[in-house]
Amino acid sequence: MTEPVKFAYWVPNVSGGLVISNIEQRTSWTPEYNRKLAQIAEQAGFDYALSQIRFTAGYGADNQHESVSFSQDLLAHTEKLNVIAALLPGPWNPALAAKQIATISHLSGGRIAVNVVSGWFRGEFAAIGEHWLDHDERYRRSEEFIRALRGIWTEDSFTFRGDFYRFSDYSLKPKPLDPLPEIFQGGSSRAARDMAARVSDWYFTNGNTPEGLTAQVEDIRAKAAANGHKVKVGINAFAIARDTEAEAKAVLDEIIGKANPDAVQGFAHEVKNAGKASPEGEGNWAKSSFEDLVQYNDGFRSNLIGTPQQIAERIIGLKDAGADLILLGFLHFQEEVEYFGKHVLPLVRQLEAERAREAVAAE
Ligand SMILES: Cc1cc2nc3c(=O)[nH]c(=O)nc-3n(C[C@H](O)[C@H](O)[C@H](O)COP(=O)(O)O)c2cc1C
Numbered sequence: 001m002t003e004p005v006k007f008a009y010w011v012p013n014v015s016g017g018l019v020i021s022n023i024e025q026r027t028s029w030t031p032e033y034n035r036k037l038a039q040i041a042e043q044a045g046f047d048y049a050l051s052q053i054r055f056t057a058g059y060g061a062d063n064q065h066e067s068v069s070f071s072q073d074l075l076a077h078t079e080k081l082n083v084i085a086a087l088l089p090g091p092w093n094p095a096l097a098a099k100q101i102a103t104i105s106h107l108s109g110g111r112i113a114v115n116v117v118s119g120w121f122r123g124e125f126a127a128i129g130e131h132w133l134d135h136d137e138r139y140r141r142s143e144e145f146i147r148a149l150r151g152i153w154t155e156d157s158f159t160f161r162g163d164f165y166r167f168s169d170y171s172l173k174p175k176p177l178d179p180l181p182e183i184f185q186g187g188s189s190r191a192a193r194d195m196a197a198r199v200s201d202w203y204f205t206n207g208n209t210p211e212g213l214t215a216q217v218e219d220i221r222a223k224a225a226a227n228g229h230k231v232k233v234g235i236n237a238f239a240i241a242r243d244t245e246a247e248a249k250a251v252l253d254e255i256i257g258k259a260n261p262d263a264v265q266g267f268a269h270e271v272k273n274a275g276k277a278s279p280e281g282e283g284n285w286a287k288s289s290f291e292d293l294v295q296y297n298d299g300f301r302s303n304l305i306g307t308p309q310q311i312a313e314r315i316i317g318l319k320d321a322g323a324d325l326i327l328l329g330f331l332h333f334q335e336e337v338e339y340f341g342k343h344v345l346p347l348v349r350q351l352e353a354e355r356a357r358e359a360v361a362a363e
Contacts, residue, residue, distance in 0.1 A: 002352075005315060005348065006048065012027050012028070013052055014065070020267060025332065026334075027333045038077060038081055039078060040341075041337050044345065048113070051083065051084065052064070052067060052086055057121075058270065059267040071083040071104070072107065081111065084114065085101070088118075089141050090125065091130060094145050094149050094152065094165055095167070098153060102174060105181055118141075121273070135189065135191065135273070135277045140164075141164045142185070143195045143198065144164045145165065147199060153172070153175055154175070158171065184204055185202065185204065187283065188206055188286075189283030190278060199229070202233070203232070205235055206301075207235065207295070207298035221322070233323055233324050235318055236327045237299050237303075239344075241339060241344050245310060255295075299329050304326075315344075
């Protein structure tokens with residue numbers, strides 16, 4: 001029997017919401033708004049919240065709270081929710097990150113996880129005086145970062161000789177609670193997939209169709225199996241669930257109609273350093289249209305836009321294509337996370353139960 005699909009939401013710890021549009025967004029980046037949102041989300045049945053790391057942003061996200069400290073605050077205000085904090089190798093080194101996250105693991109009863117991101121925004125690195133590495137070098141560094149994190153968390157007298165990081169006989173105490181914080185990773189290029197197939201617990205990818213997702217999952221699972229590694233997959237989606245399909249589509253049209261063209265173009269200009277810059281020219285944003293980029297992780301492409309029934313069926317379609325987790329963004333987070341928990345999630349569970357019964361009957 002397959003596991004129930006898991007749900008995560010994007011923490012709006014960055015201003016401007018999840019779409020680059022002048023449409024009204026009843027979403028706020030403040031701590032107060034986010035604490036309440038996290039409580040609504042855990043009540044609604046969400047498993048994870050994913051916070052973002054940005055040092056600067058040129059696409060309407062003028063204010064950005066730091067990810068690890070913000071995640072810790074959300075953990076302090078919730079009971080069940082797991083919170084994924086983003087770590088960017090470069091600004092973070094693995095010694096500090098391992099220690100920070102180990103302490104938060106103890107503070108939160110083991111509910112902290114990490115998302116090791118690899119950097120796509122050259123201007124941000126320039127602004128904070130960090131060296132900018134070529135695309136695949138960034139992933140080589142991220143892989144060492146993950147190997148170091150895991151080594152520090154699991155071994156005493158940890159010794160590591162990498163090109164980017166070095167450890168000598170290091171014993172972190174205390175180690176994080178068991179089970180270890182899960183290690184997520186974002187990105188879709190070949191380097192991102194290969195890294196996931198070697199070291200990550202979870203691979204996050206931008207919004208996509210079930211067919212687009214299947215191609216990535218097949219590649220990643222085959223490579224992971226060859227490495228004796230197991231990796232789970234999360235896909236991004238921007239959900240617009242309304243009582244009728246016409247209402248949901250009208251909201252999408254309004255988001256795109258009121259998109260801020262300069263900010264979207266600016267973002268398009270920046271992301272050319274990501275997947276498209278990888279040697280094979282694949283990866284995040286390599287094929288994104290203007291409309292796709294209005295949701296800055298291609299979330300419309302996953303097409304979770306319609307009635308609760310349509311969305312639930314499409315979630316099952318993504319699950320069939322290999323998704324273990326659906327990462328969701330919303331226009332009006334608090335209201336829509338609640339609506340999603342009430343109207344969509346039960347339908348997903350119902351469809352999963354029907355599937356399980358059919359599978360038993362077929363045996
Ligand atoms: C779900 C998800 C979350 C991400 N979160 C962040 C983030 O908080 N900060 C950041 O700088 N990059 C973030 N990234 C960007 C990735 O780390 C990576 O740089 C980008 O997806 C380009 O990857 P690619 O070139 O392998 O396609 C995220 C990516 C995904 C898919």
